Amino acid sequence: MPMPEVHGPGALRVGIVGRGRLGGAVREACRTEGAAVVFTVGRNGGWHTGPVPDVVIDASAPAAHQDVLDYCTAHRVPLVACVSDLAEAQWAALGRLAETVAVVRATNLSFAHYLQSRIAEFTAGLVAGSPRPASTTVRERHPQGKAHRPSATALALAETWTRASGRPVEDIADERAGLPVSEHELTHSWTGESLHVRHHVASWAVPALGALTAAAWARSAGPGTATMRTVYDDLTARSSP
Template identity: 40%
Template sequence: MPEPVIGVVGAGRLGRAVRTLATAEARVVRLYDPRDTGSWHAVPAPDVILDCSAPALTGPVADLCRDLALPLVECVSGHSGEQLERLSALGGRTTVVLAHNLSLGNYLQTRALRCVADVLVTMERAGLKGVVPEAAILERHPVTKAHRPSATAQTLAREWSQYTGSPAADVASLRSGPAVSDHEVRLVWAGQALTVAHAVHSLDAAAAGAIGVADWAAGRSHGTYTVHEVFDHMMAAMASRPSAGGHAEEHKAAHTAAQAEAHAAVGERP
């Protein structure tokens, strides 16, 4: 079965990284000029759209996906409430993935935070006092980052509040230093602290994740998902694979298949 043809909207760093990686993997890519939305319908239709542009183009991108019934991986953050409602409505017609962060590391960071929160809440319910710490989120991006706090930082804060019932004490932003980003969750008790941190040094990580998520979205009919829900679906599919048994060749084949799926899902392409 041929790999899905990917349509890329956006000429910024992420859009370029996606195009470079997809081309290196001999993928077919259709380019949509963000400066000329009127030409978009003349581009041969891909199987899925990756929007790496800006919030201002949310409307035209949604219209394109609605008109052509194309799945959308929305890699843009900083949407207004109205724009998010429009994307949610689009999910009634086709697949929409809201991808605030496409990297494997952030997915694991979030899962680790949930695990920590689960342990602490269990201890609190057992009667231990003061086990749920003060939490703060710190995110760093270069000065070119348009808005603050980042969507990733806001999501981490929501995760903590959802799983512990305690809001983050602060969500702080720093605009300095090199590309790409750092996100830290700092948990502080009296006399000790724990930091759950993730750093991205290259947009290749996000580009690999974007292509894997695009492949997943291309096989769905409709619905609105977060990128972490997509990763959860991928992990569930991997976990449900039958055992390879005792035969070396069967084991090797299953291992290779699992690696290939993980490769596409979580961004080990670079």
């Protein structure tokens, strides 16, 4: 999967909101990939007033939403929104921001999760006419301390299956234990057999590189709301023969 160019004289300039695990991983990804970090701010303030970045990556928390929105609106800067547990009013505000700049709603930043979702759609098409309908469930695991349960990714995976198959999942199981970072699994069960499509992320470098990929894509995108599905669909289409 190609990543938009971030090196050289036209290197991507990024503003990072959030100093937690994802924010720190995004800073490291910028260092290794040759992107310039214009500023890094916490969710409690300390906004930089110097050069304006090409894109802002919000890896903070809902409490910082208004500051992020105000900055991107004032400077007309595209946004990669990695905070998944926003309120409806906050999502609506991002929709209004998207009328002037690109806004990527990044529920899950991983390319392999994108593939997992595409596999779910493919599987739904194959089993649609099956005389033995599958019982489908979603399971997600995060370490203790993950506030949002079920995770936004688990809910999105279940929604993808329901939309593609016309049938809801039987259950969404959430577990809070184990090591970073996450697991998401879609299971299809028939009598005597089952199919498991499992995605495991073991490093914060994975979503960080996804955030940087989304930022590089958003820099050249026009106004509008996009998802990581939009980003990866576009990038994989560019690389297809």
